[in-house]
Amino acid sequence: MTPLRQSHELGLVLCRTCGLAVSRAALKADLRCPRCKSRIEHRTPFSTEMTLAFLIAGITLYIPANLLPVMHTSGLPGDADSTILGGIFEFWQSGDWDIALLIFIASVAVPFTKFIAIGLLLFTVRKNSRWQQHQRTVLYRIVEFIGYWSMLDVIVVALTSALLQFQLLGTAEPRAGIAFFCAVVVVTMLSALSFDPRLIWDRRT
Amino acid sequence: MDRRATFSKWSARIFSEGQSVPMNPILICRDCDTVYRALPLRRGDVALCRRCDAVLARYFGASVESGLALVCAAAIFFAIANLTPVLSIDIAGIETEANIWFAVRSLQQGWIFVAALGLAFTTFLIPAVQIGLLFWVLLFARAARRPPGFGPIMKLLHRMRPWSMTEVFLLGALVAIVKLANWVPIAAGAGFWAIAALTMVLAILGRCDPASWWSIAPAKT
Numbered sequence: 474m475t476p477l478r479q480s481h482e483l484g485l486v487l488c489r490t491c492g493l494a495v496s497r498a499a500l501k502a503d504l505r506c507p508r509c510k511s512r513i514e515h516r517t518p519f520s521t522e523m524t525l526a527f528l529i530a531g532i533t534l535y536i537p538a539n540l541l542p543v544m545h546t547s548g549l550p551g552d553a554d555s556t557i558l559g560g561i562f563e564f565w566q567s568g569d570w571d572i573a574l575l576i577f578i579a580s581v582a583v584p585f586t587k588f589i590a591i592g593l594l595l596f597t598v599r600k601n602s603r604w605q606q607h608q609r610t611v612l613y614r615i616v617e618f619i620g621y622w623s624m625l626d627v628i629v630v631a632l633t634s635a636l637l638q639f640q641l642l643g644t645a646e647p648r649a650g651i652a653f654f655c656a657v658v659v660v661t662m663l664s665a666l667s668f669d670p671r672l673i674w675d676r677r678t
Numbered sequence: 679m680d681r682r683a684t685f686s687k688w689s690a691r692i693f694s695e696g697q698s699v700p701m702n703p704i705l706i707c708r709d710c711d712t713v714y715r716a717l718p719l720r721r722g723d724v725a726l727c728r729r730c731d732a733v734l735a736r737y738f739g740a741s742v743e744s745g746l747a748l749v750c751a752a753a754i755f756f757a758i759a760n761l762t763p764v765l766s767i768d769i770a771g772i773e774t775e776a777n778i779w780f781a782v783r784s785l786q787q788g789w790i791f792v793a794a795l796g797l798a799f800t801t802f803l804i805p806a807v808q809i810g811l812l813f814w815v816l817l818f819a820r821a822a823r824r825p826p827g828f829g830p831i832m833k834l835l836h837r838m839r840p841w842s843m844t845e846v847f848l849l850g851a852l853v854a855i856v857k858l859a860n861w862v863p864i865a866a867g868a869g870f871w872a873i874a875a876l877t878m879v880l881a882i883l884g885r886c887d888p889a890s891w892w893s894i895a896p897a898k899t
Binding site: 611 | 705732767858
């Protein structure tokens with residue numbers, strides 16, 4: 474088995490857009506990929522800064538997303554504003570524990586996992602840590618994969634409101650919380666996409 | 679040579695420096711920057727990074743024809759999903775239907791429309807553009823030609839990939855069914871099944887990594 478080498482040791486650099494391995498010597502002054510013309514960088518520039526900025530924005534937006542109501546229902550069951558947590562609680566009480574669990578995972582567990590995981594990745598990268606590099610890379614891939622499932626509640630509220638318009642039985646309307654929640658999903662996805670996982674493996678001296 | 683089973687941790691038939699391999703392409707791991715020389719993959723093979731287990735390459739079995747067929751199927755499912763109701767409720771003989779566009783429209787209230795925008799992009803616009811661009815690329819590839827705008831199109835497809843949320847919409851529709859079923863008669867329409875099928879087709883198309891798409895129309899650099 475030959476030792477594993479990183480790209481810069483062999484005079485190569487990866488184009489992250491199209492996956493082409495480019496020789497550094499052949500790279501022209503404008504640093505464009507010869508195949509797809511994207512800009513090529515050794516590491517994503519300002520990766521940790523961007524990730525942190527989006528992470529803080531995501532955590533901030535998550536507060537109004539949970540405090541403000543996401544949906545307003547009126548009609549037979551009475552007028553009510555419901556928040557995300559309130560909705561989960563209602564499902565739980567009415568015996569639909571499986572749906573309660575599903576929404577809990579998508580709307581609470583996934584965002585929290587993302588906040589903690591990205592925070593951990595940023596912290597360890599900053600510390601130049603060698604701890605659990607493999608596991609941290611897997612963690613990054615999990616964060617990337619679970620990110621967009623949080624959009625679930627936005628879709629449920631939108632579909633419910635679309636169906637319960639001008640109904641005799643009652644109506645449902647979206648409320649501000651859902652816009653904040655949508656923003657949380659977008660911003661945390663941007664945070665994960667800004668993170669360059671290769672930083673986990675870099676040795677800065 | 680390591681030729682173990684597909685999907686197992688060590689299924690990589692890809693080796694670091696030092697192997698003499700007829701094929702030139704060099705693979706670099708996106709997640710840990712390790713360099714490998716590519717070996718030809720056989721059906722079902724997945725090349726994994728020895729250091730971090732990232733997928734370096736998959737066997738690219740889809741011919742241009744089957745790719746085109748899948749894209750056409752996706753376009754048809756997408757059309758059905760948007761032209762027929764995904765969900766419908768029936769209250770005292772009055773039927774209300776909903777699909778992706780109805781859902782987007784229901785969020786257009788005051789400044790909540792930013793959520794409508796997010797939903798429109800992720801469940802309608804991006805899947806539509808993906809299907810359209812793939813069709814364009816594959817149509818030219820079938821004639822063994824590189825389509826106009828190939829570079830920018832491939833870049834755009836790469837950028838859009840994380841933002842396509844058809845499968846989340848499917849799950850959302852399921853949750854809405856269970857949520858409303860307690861009070862109103864609710865039914866899944868043809869659009870629901872079309873979205874389910876679309877999810878599967880897009881997943882198959884999405885499995886092909888970008889590097890493989892580039893090799894479809896190699897031509898000049």
